[in-house]
Every structure is written in structure tokens, then in C-alpha cells.
Amino acid sequence: MHSLLAILGAAALTAGAAPYDPSIPFQQFQLANGLHVILSEDHTAPVVGVDMLYNVGSKDERPGRTGFAHLFEHLMFEGSLHVPKGEADRLIEAAGGTSNGATSPDRTEYWEQVPANALEQMLYIQSDRMGYLLPTLDQAKLDNQREVVRNERRQNYEMQPYGSAWKVLLENLWPPDFPYHWEPIGSHEDLQAATLEDVREFFKKWYGPVNASLAIVGDIDPARARALVERWFGDIPPSPPPARQAPAPAPLGAEKRVTLEDDVQLPRLYIAWQSPREYAPDDAALDILGDILASGKSSRLVKKLVMEDRSAQSVMAGQESQALAGMFVVVATPKPGVTLAALEKVIDAELARLSREPPTEVEVTRAKNRIESQVVFSLEPVGGFGGRANHLNSYYWETGDPGYLGKDLARYRAITAADVRAAAARWLAADRRVVLSVVPRAEAGPGATRPGPTSPPPKTPGAPPTEAK
Amino acid sequence: MPTPRRLAALACAALLGACAAPAREASAPAAAPPAPQADRFRVPELGPPPALRVPLQRKFALANGLQVRLVEYRRLPIVALHLVLLEAGAVRDRPGLEGEASFTAAMVTEGTKKRSATELSDELGYVGASLSAGAGMDAAYVSGHCLSRHLATLVDLLADVTTSPAFPPSDFSRVQDQRKVALLQQRDQPGSVASKAFGPLYWGPHPYGHWIMGTVASVSAATPGDLARFHAEHWRPGASELVVVGDVDEATLRPMLEKAFAGWTGKEPPRPLAAESEAAGPRAVLVEKAGAPQTFLILGMPGMARSDPDYVPAQVLFEVLGGGSASRLFRDLREEKGYTYGLTARASAQKLGGVSYLGGSVRADATGQAVRDLLAEVEALRDTPVPEAELRDARDSIALALPGEFATAAGIAGKLAEQVVYGLPDDWWSSYATAVRSLTSADLQRIARRYLDPARLVTVMVGDKAVVAPQLSGLPIGPLEVRAARGER
Numbered sequence: 001m002h003s004l005l006a007i008l009g010a011a012a013l014t015a016g017a018a019p020y021d022p023s024i025p026f027q028q029f030q031l032a033n034g035l036h037v038i039l040s041e042d043h044t045a046p047v048v049g050v051d052m053l054y055n056v057g058s059k060d061e062r063p064g065r066t067g068f069a070h071l072f073e074h075l076m077f078e079g080s081l082h083v084p085k086g087e088a089d090r091l092i093e094a095a096g097g098t099s100n101g102a103t104s105p106d107r108t109e110y111w112e113q114v115p116a117n118a119l120e121q122m123l124y125i126q127s128d129r130m131g132y133l134l135p136t137l138d139q140a141k142l143d144n145q146r147e148v149v150r151n152e153r154r155q156n157y158e159m160q161p162y163g164s165a166w167k168v169l170l171e172n173l174w175p176p177d178f179p180y181h182w183e184p185i186g187s188h189e190d191l192q193a194a195t196l197e198d199v200r201e202f203f204k205k206w207y208g209p210v211n212a213s214l215a216i217v218g219d220i221d222p223a224r225a226r227a228l229v230e231r232w233f234g235d236i237p238p239s240p241p242p243a244r245q246a247p248a249p250a251p252l253g254a255e256k257r258v259t260l261e262d263d264v265q266l267p268r269l270y271i272a273w274q275s276p277r278e279y280a281p282d283d284a285a286l287d288i289l290g291d292i293l294a295s296g297k298s299s300r301l302v303k304k305l306v307m308e309d310r311s312a313q314s315v316m317a318g319q320e321s322q323a324l325a326g327m328f329v330v331v332a333t334p335k336p337g338v339t340l341a342a343l344e345k346v347i348d349a350e351l352a353r354l355s356r357e358p359p360t361e362v363e364v365t366r367a368k369n370r371i372e373s374q375v376v377f378s379l380e381p382v383g384g385f386g387g388r389a390n391h392l393n394s395y396y397w398e399t400g401d402p403g404y405l406g407k408d409l410a411r412y413r414a415i416t417a418a419d420v421r422a423a424a425a426r427w428l429a430a431d432r433r434v435v436l437s438v439v440p441r442a443e444a445g446p447g448a449t450r451p452g453p454t455s456p457p458p459k460t461p462g463a464p465p466t467e468a469k
Numbered sequence: 470m471p472t473p474r475r476l477a478a479l480a481c482a483a484l485l486g487a488c489a490a491p492a493r494e495a496s497a498p499a500a501a502p503p504a505p506q507a508d509r510f511r512v513p514e515l516g517p518p519p520a521l522r523v524p525l526q527r528k529f530a531l532a533n534g535l536q537v538r539l540v541e542y543r544r545l546p547i548v549a550l551h552l553v554l555l556e557a558g559a560v561r562d563r564p565g566l567e568g569e570a571s572f573t574a575a576m577v578t579e580g581t582k583k584r585s586a587t588e589l590s591d592e593l594g595y596v597g598a599s600l601s602a603g604a605g606m607d608a609a610y611v612s613g614h615c616l617s618r619h620l621a622t623l624v625d626l627l628a629d630v631t632t633s634p635a636f637p638p639s640d641f642s643r644v645q646d647q648r649k650v651a652l653l654q655q656r657d658q659p660g661s662v663a664s665k666a667f668g669p670l671y672w673g674p675h676p677y678g679h680w681i682m683g684t685v686a687s688v689s690a691a692t693p694g695d696l697a698r699f700h701a702e703h704w705r706p707g708a709s710e711l712v713v714v715g716d717v718d719e720a721t722l723r724p725m726l727e728k729a730f731a732g733w734t735g736k737e738p739p740r741p742l743a744a745e746s747e748a749a750g751p752r753a754v755l756v757e758k759a760g761a762p763q764t765f766l767i768l769g770m771p772g773m774a775r776s777d778p779d780y781v782p783a784q785v786l787f788e789v790l791g792g793g794s795a796s797r798l799f800r801d802l803r804e805e806k807g808y809t810y811g812l813t814a815r816a817s818a819q820k821l822g823g824v825s826y827l828g829g830s831v832r833a834d835a836t837g838q839a840v841r842d843l844l845a846e847v848e849a850l851r852d853t854p855v856p857e858a859e860l861r862d863a864r865d866s867i868a869l870a871l872p873g874e875f876a877t878a879a880g881i882a883g884k885l886a887e888q889v890v891y892g893l894p895d896d897w898w899s900s901y902a903t904a905v906r907s908l909t910s911a912d913l914q915r916i917a918r919r920y921l922d923p924a925r926l927v928t929v930m931v932g933d934k935a936v937v938a939p940q941l942s943g944l945p946i947g948p949l950e951v952r953a954a955r956g957e958r
Binding site: 156232297298 | 506507509510512513514515516517518519520544545546547586587589590591593594595596597598614615616618643646647650651653654656657658659760761762763765792793794795799800803804805807808809810811830831832861862865866868869870871872873875876877878879
């Protein structure tokens with residue numbers, strides 16, 4: 001998770017040549033129906049990135065229908081009134097392009113990256129989904145994609161070591177009624193329960209133009225691109241802005257300790273805290289703290305656990321910032337024969353020290369420089385996950401300003417060693433966190449029967465039904 | 470390995486985090502000339518596709534013989550470096566020391582004669598640069614990227630790890646232990662378990678048959694001296710080539726490289742290596758994974774080397790079969806039948822040979838039917854010519870994607886590295902696009918009959934024996950061997 005954090009934000013404090021200030025030039029406008037459009041020219045290569053972001057994610061689901069935003073995302077690829085099932089994929093690939101979609105707790109993204117001559121086809125496909133999805137959406141499509149998503153769940157969670165750990169962590173970190181309590185993938189039971197009526201309601205509530213933004217980046221003529229957007233999206237009727245909940249989580253009142261058995265060779269320790277939401281005070285400081293703890297061989301925890309004691313196979317740490325709340329997580333895997341308790345002791349000692357004494361200037365500067373250069377590298381592709389189009393679109397929903405990059409960098413540049421210490425002291429308290437131990441399933445001895453699946457972790461009453469691995 | 474699409478991007482949450490809904494005023498709108506209203510019953514025309522412009526490669530050699538190829542690409546102030554060590558791949562592993570090529574590559578960044586492992590990491594981190602080394606079957610590599618203002622630092626570090634790794638005993642034992650533990654952890658990964666079983670089964674004694682990281686036993690057997698010797702014999706400027714792409718010109722780069730690589734010498738080592746191996750097939754292995762809700766499948770048949778002229782038509786054939794989301798496997802086994810999140814097919818072609826692969830994860834209770842359907846897709850391509858429209862789409866999806874693959878410094882470096890590893894001429898990519906677009910259905914059928922040969926099928930499955938084994942009776946996959954979950958390796 002750490003590598004994903006670093007993409008936001010930067011600073012340039014190295015000696016020598018003047019720092020480079022990355023920015024993405026852009027224009028923006030809004031259609032009468034409320035669709036927000038962001039255009040950015042870059043003629044280096046004859047390709048275009050198209051990114052549509054709907055401001056809805058798994059945080060907008062309700063208990064009993066977890067996994068629905070992501071299941072719905074799959075249905076957006078199943079054809080619309082004028083584009084039969086399979087035709088969009090065929091057009092995109094035959095044009096030499098690629099496409100994909102993703103659902104996060106906060107938002108849902110649909111992108112294509114294509115040769116510049118295929119821009120209009122992409123707007124045709126994306127606009128038909130937005131305007132004309134429901135007429136051809138039937139039970140067969142829902143049943144098929146429900147199966148596909150359940151296969152995705154099996155492949156990427158149930159067949160993976162530690163694949164249920166994150167789910168258990170979230171269930172313990174957030175109260176049952178707080179919408180980060182569950183993962184975007186949802187549970188088999190809830191996916192089974194989803195009906196066509198749910199699909200229709202979800203579309204009507206969340207998929208109107210007012211709740212979406214479209215970014216087009218690359219080898220375009222902005223005036224022509226605007227005309228094409230007007231042509232294909234202009235006839236989609238306006239929609240009311242969806243009423244949305246933005247609850248604040250109840251803080252943890254104590255340390256919670258949880259154990260989960262899994263089919264793994266080695267145990268693994270997860271420690272998680274509730275932390276500030278994105279752009280809130282201390283968010284950037286905690287990003288830098290994550291780097292200081294576990295990026296590079298002389299980071300605090302890697303140095304102690306991996307390089308010196310050699311008691312850990314790996315260690316990661318980082319701030320996961322999101323719209324409603326953040327979480328700070330430390331994950332460590334011991335070497336065979338080392339206990340999780342031994343790792344926890346070292347981690348606790350290091351966190352306690354960082355809560356008392358600020359990190360060194362060198363540590364802070366190294367973290368900032370690493371973050372800065374990762375931002376510049378991330379600006380290479382025009383489209384795709386995390387490409388330029390997605391940057392502009394994400395900043396738009398997060399801050400209201402697609403061009404927020406410069407201000408985001410400024411957040412990181414302003415962080416001092418004292419800020420990092422204060423953030424550690426404020427947020428990473430030992431008595432308000434979740435400590436999850438994933439341990440190898442008990443081995444069946446000779447003549448013994450294999451134990452059945454272990455019971456799921458303790459659940460608070462009222463929690464959504466969940467699948468034990 | 471299958472490429473899943475449409476992930477639930479839980480881990481991507483950090484990219485999409487947010488605060489309150491933004492204000493919706495627009496600023497600086499572009500001018501909008503009137504446009505005709507959309508006719509949704511007509512797919513918009515594509516217009517002429519952009520031409521493929523393969524960037525100019527400037528080539529020069531350093532005084533020590535190291536070949537360099539440079540592409541100036543000045544869109545962002547970044548530079549990508551990729552050093553290919555042509556004779557240091559895992560095919561050079563000695564018997565009993567399997568994994569030594571990859572272990573050697575892993576150790577070069579763990580301490581040099583001038584810098585400790587921590588100092589290397591700190592210097593890189595301080596300038597926000599990355600540097601890593603590794604080995605594949607055919608070659609080893611050292612690659613990194615940085616902001617262009619830090620290029621001198623990265624060149625210095627890259628040359629230091631390449632030319633003077635120290636293999637310090639204490640760091641050696643740390644990394645040795647980590648590699649043994651990583652091998653242990655691979656038992657938890659169905660894809661790794663399947664690949665480890667497939668290699669020896671398909672390749673036999675051929676050097677491609679062993680696992681690149683080796684085994685717990687072979688990693689334990691290695692000494693710092695073994696790796697130092699491997700490095701001295703195989704990491705040589707005369708058998709290496711450096712690819713540089715980004716915001717730098719030859720006048721700046723060349724003196725930096727001459728200075729940094731000055732002490733590195735050595736000619737190309739002797740390189741006889743030609744192993745023939747034919748899969749005897751058909752045969753099948755089921756590795757047990759009790760309680761698994763899915764079965765991980767690999768179906769392999771004899772393929773071709775990268776230099777084979779059949780490589781080009783095979784790329785198009787495998788695009789039709791299982792390339793992307795418009796392919797037959799995706800449409801049939803996922804979008805119609807719902808057996809899988811994703812199945813793919815590809816012609817994996819390396820220096821000394823290749824494999825025709827089909828594979829991915831399928832629902833445990835649909836394993837037998839999925840294998841039957843995969844074999845039916847294979848038979849269909851052997852028996853029936855690919856229809857003209859489907860052929861055209863597959864050709865275009867490859868040829869027209871090339872401009873996008875040359876759109877980033879990292880993408881260009883990857884394409885150039887492929888040229889270097891497989892000895893492809895500079896005009897390879899433009900010739901490739903032309904060749905792809907001239908293929909006929911008859912070409913594809915000839916390739917299908919040769920490289921999709923079910924009589925020589927090797928099948929590996931990782932799944933729940935109790936659920937899967939009964940579904941396999943009557944399938945033409947040859948004798949089935951069931952293996953316990955915990956084999957050595």
C-alpha cells in the first residue's frame with residue numbers, strides 16, 4: 001500500500017539545480033446538464049486518455065448490499081441501447097486502444113487510452129452508457145456479471161494468502177454503520193441478493209451527468225474535443241445532485257486485538273489506526289511518517305527489523321487517505337520462528353520514540369524527495385490508472401480544482417520534522433488501534449482430522465453479513 | 470499469467486481519496502463551434518490512424534566496448550536507464566546452483582566496494598531515484614529512473630553496482646535467508662505453484678525448465694564466492710548494452726558514462742547454448758490445494774523462439790484466442806458462461822524456444838467444463854479459418870496499439886530492451902506493424918495447426934482434488950498425476 005500513497009504530493013529540497021514544479025495545463029467547462037469536462041493538450045504522442053469519474057463508491061452502499069457499486073461498474077461494460085454487449089470492447093481494441101474500470105470506496109472510474117483518431121468513438125461509448133444503459137440491462141447480464149465478480153472475489157481475495165486480512169481490519173477499525181466498514185468487493189451473500197431493481201435505482205441516483213466528470217488528455221484540439229463532447233453528451237437529460245451521507249466515524253475507544261487463521265506459511269501482523277481524512281491537517285505529515293518508517297533500507301523499521309535484527313521478511317507502513325476518514329497501517333511479516341509479539345514490540349518502541357523525538361532533517365528531506373519524483377514519473381502516461389487524465393479528474397472531485405497539483409506539493413513542502421512527530425503523537429496511540437494477527441491454520445497432526453474453517457472474527461451486532469474465508 | 474481487468478481497486482483508494490464535493494463553476498472554457506447532433510445508430514468513423522513513429526536511436530560504444538543506445542525524449546525532466554546483460558540470464562545457472570543468476574543480480578544492490586547496502590539505498594532515496602536489478606531466463610538487467618537533474622548520481626550508482634559489487638558475507642547471508650523465505654511464501658500463491666510444476670514438466674532438462682529463483686536447496690548451497698565468480702564471468706561490457714531514454718543528449722551523457730564505467734572490462738564470454746526439448750504430452754498434473762474455491766490452470770503446448778518468423782502470425786492468432794476483452798476466451802468463458810474473472814492465451818517466445826499458453830483461474834466446480842471449452846477453442850482455430858472481420862480487428866489491435874506503446878520514456882525503454890535481448894533490427898517495430906497487417910486467415914490456420922497441438926498438451930492445475938479430479942475423467946489431457954500441496958521447492 002505504501003507505493004500507492006506516494007503518488008500524491010511532493011517537495012524539492014535537494015541541493016543543486018532548481019526544483020522542477022510539475023503541473024498539467026488544462027481547460028474546463030460544464031455542459032448544461034451538469035457534466036463537468038476537463039481538457040488537456042499534449043501532442044508528444046498521437047494518443048488520448050479519456051477518464052470518466054463518477055462520484056460514487058462503496059462508501060455509498062448500504063449494509064446488506066455491499067459490493068454493489070463495483071458490481072454496477074461491471075454492468076457498465078455490458079452494453080447500452082445503441083452499443084450491443086461486447087461491441088465497446090471490440091471497437092476499443094480494434095482501434096488500438098485499451099480500457100478498464102475500477103471501484104474504490106470513494107469513486108468509480110472508467111477509462112480508455114486510444115490513438116487520437118478514436119476519441120469520438122470513446123465519447124460515443126461513454127455517453128451511451130451514461131444516457132442509455134437501462135433499456136438493455138436485463139437479468140441475464142446481471143446474473144453473468146454477478147458470477148464474474150464472485151470469481152474476481154475468489155481469485156483476488158480467497159485464493160490469495162492474507163486475502164481476508166484487509167476485510168477483517170476494516171470491520172474492526174470502523175463501526176458497522178460507517179461505510180468504510182466493508183471492502184468494495186463485498187460479500188457473496190450481498191452480491192447474490194442484488195436485484196435488477198437495485199441496479200435501476202443505483203443508476204438513477206448516482207450515474208447522472210451532475211455526478212460525473214470527464215477528463216480528456218493528450219493529442220487533441222480542445223475546440224474540436226469540446227464540440228464532440230457537446231455532440232455526444234449534450235442530449236443526456238440533467239439529473240438532480242444525489243443526496244449523500246458524509247458521516248464521521250466513532251473513534252476507537254480502546255485497543256482491539258483480533259486473530260484470523262489463514263492458509264499461509266508465515267503469520268503476519270497488521271496494526272491500524274483511524275487517521276485524518278485526505279487534505280486534513282496531519283494527512284501529509286503521516287504520508288511522510290510512513291516513508292520514514294518503511295521506505296528504503298535505512299528507514300526506521302526496515303533498518304531495525306530487516307537489516308539489523310533480521311527478524312522480519314518484510315515491513316510496510318503508510319497513510320491511506322480517503323474522503324471520509326483515513327487509516328494509518330503498519331504491516332510486518334516475521335521470519336520463520338519469530339513471533340508477532342516480538343515484531344510488535346519493536347514497532348511500538350519505534351513509534352513511541354517518533355512520538356517523543358522528531359525525525360532527522362535528512363529523513364524528512366529524503367521522504368519529500370522520494371514523493372516528489374514519484375509524482376513526476378506518474379505524469380508520464382496520459383491515460384489509464386493514475387495517468388494524467390485521472391490526476392485532473394481526481395483533484396477535481398477531491399478539491400474542486402483539477403489543477404490542485406501545485407497546492408498539493410506545497411502541503412508536503414511545508415511539513416517539518418516537528419510536524420511529523422506531532423502527527424505520530426496525535427494519531428498513533430497504542431490504546432486506540434486494531435492489532436490483527438494472521439496466523440497459519442492449525443496443522444492436522446498424524447491421525448488427526450483437518451480442522452474445519454475457523455469462525456470469523458468477532459462481529460459487532462448489526463454488521464453486514466460477511467463471508468468467512 | 471492472466472491479466473485481470475476491472476479490478477475492485479481497494480488499494481487504489483489513495484488515488485481517489487476526497488473531501489467535500491467541489492464547487493462546480495467552470496473556468497476558461499474552450500470555444501465550441503456548432504456540431505451536428507449525434508446519430509447514435511451510426512458508430513462514428515475513426516478517420517486515418519496516426520502513423521507509427523519509432524523514435525531515432527542514437528548508438529555509440531564506450532571505450533570499454535559497452536554499447537549504448539540513446540533516445541532523446543524531452544517531454545518530462547526524467548531519464549530511464551536500462552542495462553541489459555545478455556549473458557547473465559538464468560539459462561546460465563549451473564546445476565546444483567539454480568537461482569544463481571537471479572541471486573547475483575539481487576546482490577549487486579546489496580553493497581559495492583565503495584558503498585554499503587544502506588548507503589546505496591540512502592543515496593538513491595535522497596535524490597528520489599530508483600534502481601533495481603534482476604534476472605530473467607535470457608538476460609539480466611539493471612534499471613533505474615530519476616529526475617534528469619540527478620542523472621549523474623544515478624549513472625554513478627548504476628555503474629558502481631554493475632561493475633564492483635562486493636557480495637559482503639553478512640549481506641549475503643541476509644539476502645540468502647530472505648530468498649529462502651520467499652520461496653517458502655510462494656507455496657501460498659497458486660500461480661507460482663502452477664508455474665513451478667509446469668516448468669520441469671514441459672521443458673524437462675532444458676535450462677528453461679528450472680525456477681528462476683532456484684530451490685531452497687540450491688539457494689542454501691550458494692556462497693558469496695559462487696556469485697562473485699558468476700558476476701566476473703557473465704557481467705561484461707562486451708556482452709551488455711545500455712538503453713537510455715529521456716531528457717538528455719549524447720554530449721551530456723557520453724562523458725558521464727565513460728567516467729562511470731571506466732574500470733569495467735571484459736569481452737563477450739563463450740556462449741554455446743542450444744537445448745532442444747519437446748514436450749512429450751499429453752499429460753496433466755493436479756497440485757492439491759484443499760478447499761480452494763477456484764482452480765488455477767495452465768495449458769501449454771510447444772511454441773516458437775522469438776526469432777522465428779512464425780512469431781508475428783502467432784501474435785495475431787493468440788490475440789484472437791485470448792488477447793484482450795474482445796478475444797474468444799474472454800467473450801465465451803467469462804462473458805457468456807461466467808466461469809472466470811479472466812482467462813488469457815499468449816505465445817510466449819524467448820531466445821531458445823517458447824510455449825503456447827492458455828490459462829487463468831476458473832470456478833472449482835466448472836474446472837472440467839472450462840478445460841473442455843478451452844480445448845474446443847483450440848480445435849476451432851485448427852479447423853475453421855478466422856472470419857475476415859475478426860482477423861482485421863485482431864491485426865489492428867496489435868498494429869494500431871504501437872504508437873501508444875512508444876508514448877512514455879518507460880515504454881520506449883522497454884521496446885528498446887526487447888530489441889537488445891532478442892537481437893532485433895532497428896526497423897523491427899515498423900516492419901512488425903506492416904507484417905501484422907498483411908496476414909491472412911490461411912496464415913493463422915497454419916500457425917494454429919502447428920502451435921496449438923493438443924496431442925502435445927501439458928496441463929497443470931492447482932485446486933481442490935476432491936472437487937476437481939472427478940470432473941477430469943474423459944478429458945483428453947493424458948494421464949493425471951496428483952501431487953500433495955507441499956512438494957520440495
